[in-house]
Amino acid sequence: MGKLEGRVAIVTGAGRGIGASVAKMMAAEGAKVVVNDLGVDVDGSGGTSGPADEVVEEIRSAGGEAIANGASVADHEAAEALIGTAIETYGKLDVLVNVAGILRDRMVFNLAEEDWDAVINVHLKGTYNTSKFAAIYWRQAREGNYRLINFTSGSGLHGAPGQPNYAAAKMGIVGFTYSCANALGRYGVTSNAISPGAATRMTGTIPQERAAGLGVNQQADEMSPDNVAPSVLYLASEQSGWLNGRVIGAMGYRISLYNNPEPIREILSTGPWDLDTAFEQIERSFKPAILGLAGFGAAPAEKKE
């Protein structure tokens, strides 16, 4: 028996990279998989059915079940049709994995409005689009053991300086995942996010030095996207019902559990804050808590002569 025997899954962005690894491993473990991919370049331009068709071909020739779907997750109506495809073809939907993504990297002061919109539309709106229609189905079907698995990134969790659009979208996906975890648990749905690291064409666009700093070595076998897939399969399985509203890191041979944000220090006033007291207490209480933690360097700007 495969670990996902009888499960029906949609994997978006499954024509390449991490999504393709996830779709193939799921099918090998007995899931019926809708392989969604728009077949675009890393920046979201172009579009071809080739990558999704190839993954479906590979799954079928290995004896698995899959169909291709070419919807853009950024398109609200196409996302609805994508959910419908799984239900019409395989009779139900158990697992939605939102992997599809693009990059348009710029420093914030150089970031064009269209590059902000494009990245937010595919990652954040795309995750909402598919999840919304899956949630409508799950709320009505109520059979339980449903799984929503979203993709965040270290870029959002740690704030990559050259990716303000992508970091915002990926952190937005974490907030969306927490909200779904709180809202959909009663319908038997768990919602979690994966923060992956793998050598794909996406990380291939990062300058080698910075990629090394992020722990992504494009050459290392360990960085195969196949090493991200096992964490996704666990979340997709019926065994993971105890795990809800969490971020799981999956890179190379390491799988990690992130903490969820919570206050680490608090100062209180008995009435409206006196400004001098607030200034003094913020520094006295918060500064020592931050020193020694990983953080964001902020140096005073160099003054022009």
Ligand SMILES: NC(=O)c1ccc[n+]([C@@H]2O[C@H](COP(=O)([O-])OP(=O)(O)OC[C@H]3O[C@@H](n4cnc5c(N)ncnc54)[C@H](O)[C@@H]3O)[C@@H](O)[C@H]2O)c1
């Ligand atoms: N590779 C990493 O180290 C890494 C790190 C952090 C986060 N991620 C995230 O993991 C996910 C997969 O990344 P990857 O490295 O495999 O990238 P990839 O570029 O290899 O694959 C992404 C796939 O998404 C598809 N896609 C893009 N826009 C789409 C749309 N509108 N509708 C449907 N499909 C669309 C592309 O055609 C492509 O096949 C992304 O969400 C990415 O942001 C990856």
